[in-house]
Amino acid sequence: MADTFDLTVIGSGPGGYVAAIRAAQLGMKVAVVEKWPTHGGTCLNIGCIPSKALLHASELFEEAGHQFKTLGIDIPAPTLNLSQMMTHKDDVVTANVSGVDFLFKKNKITPFRGVGSIPAAGRVLVTGEKSTTIETRNIIIASGSVSANLPGIEVDEERVVTSTGAIKLKEVPKRMLVIGAGIIGLELGSVWARLGAKVTVVEFLDRIVPGLDSEAARQLQRMLQKQGLEFRLSTKVAGIEKNPGSLNARFEPVAGGDAEFAEFDVALVAVGRKPYTEGLGLEAAGVALDERGRIRTDAHYQTNVPGIYAIGDVITGPMLAHKAEDEGIAAAEIIAGQAGHVNYGAIPSVLYTSPEVAWVGKSEDELKAEGIEYKIGKFPFTANGRAKAMLATQGFVKILADVKTDRVLGGVIISKNAGEMIHEITVLMEFSGAAEDLARTTHAHPTLSEAVREAALMCGDGAIHI
Numbered sequence: 001m002a003d004t005f006d007l008t009v010i011g012s013g014p015g016g017y018v019a020a021i022r023a024a025q026l027g028m029k030v031a032v033v034e035k036w037p038t039h040g041g042t043c044l045n046i047g048c049i050p051s052k053a054l055l056h057a058s059e060l061f062e063e064a065g066h067q068f069k070t071l072g073i074d075i076p077a078p079t080l081n082l083s084q085m086m087t088h089k090d091d092v093v094t095a096n097v098s099g100v101d102f103l104f105k106k107n108k109i110t111p112f113r114g115v116g117s118i119p120a121a122g123r124v125l126v127t128g129e130k131s132t133t134i135e136t137r138n139i140i141i142a143s144g145s146v147s148a149n150l151p152g153i154e155v156d157e158e159r160v161v162t163s164t165g166a167i168k169l170k171e172v173p174k175r176m177l178v179i180g181a182g183i184i185g186l187e188l189g190s191v192w193a194r195l196g197a198k199v200t201v202v203e204f205l206d207r208i209v210p211g212l213d214s215e216a217a218r219q220l221q222r223m224l225q226k227q228g229l230e231f232r233l234s235t236k237v238a239g240i241e242k243n244p245g246s247l248n249a250r251f252e253p254v255a256g257g258d259a260e261f262a263e264f265d266v267a268l269v270a271v272g273r274k275p276y277t278e279g280l281g282l283e284a285a286g287v288a289l290d291e292r293g294r295i296r297t298d299a300h301y302q303t304n305v306p307g308i309y310a311i312g313d314v315i316t317g318p319m320l321a322h323k324a325e326d327e328g329i330a331a332a333e334i335i336a337g338q339a340g341h342v343n344y345g346a347i348p349s350v351l352y353t354s355p356e357v358a359w360v361g362k363s364e365d366e367l368k369a370e371g372i373e374y375k376i377g378k379f380p381f382t383a384n385g386r387a388k389a390m391l392a393t394q395g396f397v398k399i400l401a402d403v404k405t406d407r408v409l410g411g412v413i414i415s416k417n418a419g420e421m422i423h424e425i426t427v428l429m430e431f432s433g434a435a436e437d438l439a440r441t442t443h444a445h446p447t448l449s450e451a452v453r454e455a456a457l458m459c460g461d462g463a464i465h466i
């Protein structure tokens with residue numbers, strides 16, 4: 001006999017598993033269908049979590065080799081135990097994905113293993129070792145995204161890799177090609193550069209990290225160049241020939257001109273991700289997609305078919321785990337008859353390079369383009385006492401506020417721990433706060449966060465320490 005649920009979630013990434021937990025908290029009987037052997041989706045299994053484990057370990061490796069001496073710690077030059085670093089990464093993944101299993105049990109959520117498809121609203125077919133049909137009042141699709149491909153470049157996940165192969169290389173490549181100077185390219189390019197690879201990043205546009213404030217992007221590029229990454233902007237990779245001992249890549253200037261060739265050991269394709277809807281049977285269910293293959297929803301995450309909702313990477317908006325999570329919470333609340341809501345104007349982004357770059361709200365480029373009159377409060381970490389103590393004086397905080405009302409419209413931080421500090425500006429924006437609210441808030445001394453307050457002061461009468 002078919003099981004009956006209030007809600008069935010397809011996909012257990014940050015969008016799906018959080019939606020399931022919130023729905024269970026609200027009293028619903030919830031099922032989750034996942035085709036992978038573990039829960040947690042891209043983020044926990046092959047994305048956010050393993051990449052941050054490698055970013056942390058490789059950053060310490062780099063610091064031990066370069067900064068410790070200045071701090072008075074004399075140690076022999078560190079040597080790399082890559083297999084142990086990978087074990088650490090795998091252990092972190094296991095701990096996180098089993099955390100989701102624990103949360104499912106705690107919230108009495110029923111997991112199903114297999115591919116979920118939707119023959120019609122109100123029913124989910126699970127195809128796996130034990131196929132079954134679930135009767136369900138509501139469905140949330142949280143099927144996520146997969147790496148985008150480049151025509152003519154065949155990924156084998158060993159020599160030509162996506163992020164999935166790049167987090168499990170068995171040895172440090174001597175020469176690594178990164179295609180795309182976006183978030184994945186710079187994070188994983190940094191990991192392998194710190195561990196000894198000569199990394200060349202080829203980017204189609206004339207700048208790195210599209211969407212990031214262009215001043216911060218220029219500064220980050222200079223910092224990464226100092227760390228040994230080489231950038232080829234306004235360039236495309238037109239092909240990769242796989243030879244027995246090396247990869248031969250063909251570069252072409254975007255504006256036209258002569259092609260160049262260069263040899264690499266590993267190439268990482270990091271040119272974006274695309275929504276994943278394979279196997280869901282959306283056509284049969286009558287669920288409409290948009291022109292970019294994303295599931296179309298209304299402001300309440302409902303598709304064109306009543307009772308079928310979609311959230312996360314598979315719908316419009318930034319492909320970020322916390323955006324997926326918050327949509328999961330909002331969708332569950334809406335299904336429960338509450339007023340679930342996500343403030344898309346205040347979703348922070350963090351690039352976990354060294355230093356980190358974090359931003360929220362509008363960038364200066366966007367304010368200019370939209371003709372909004374703004375003022376800038378900018379404070380460098382060279383003038384922050386704690387940053388000096390930590391040998392972390394690179395970077396700045398920039399706060400953008402409305403000229404007339406002083407309301408904070410956006411901010412960008414480039415520094416160590418920027419990803420933690422950005423939430424100060426995010427919370428302020430959530431409450432429609434003014435720069436003066438932040439400037440008048442006492443900040444503990446000595447902390448890096450004092451630079452955030454000083455930037456807010458710069459929007460008014462001026463900072464104290466500069």
Ligand code: FAD
Pocket residue numbers: 010011012013014015016033034035036040041042043044046047048049051114115116117142143144145163164184276278279280311312313314319320321322323324
């Ligand atoms: P996903 O996490 O992709 O989960 C979808 C799940 O659905 C998968 O488990 C899949 O197996 C399952 N599924 C799909 N179809 C079916 C089906 N028919 N039946 C059953 N199961 C199905 N974001 C951040 O915010 N911070 C980061 O630091 C960060 N780092 C990243 C690093 C890398 C290398 C990558 C690739 C991504 C990173 N992201 C990061 C992005 C983040 O992983 C995604 O935004 C997030 O995982 C999206 O969540 P989701 O729930 O929409 O989908």
Ligand code: NAI
Pocket residue numbers: 150179180181182183184185187202203204205208209210235236237270271272273318319320349350351352
């Ligand atoms: P991205 O969209 O961040 O960057 C892709 C880059 O590739 C862009 O700069 C683009 O101009 C460039 N590009 C596209 N085609 C190209 C070509 N043919 N040749 C050269 N360059 C080309 O995508 P990325 O880095 O693959 O990441 C995918 C998603 O995953 C991002 O949207 C991001 O939201 C998410 N993610 C988030 C992380 C975080 O929050 N820290 C970490 C990793 C991924």
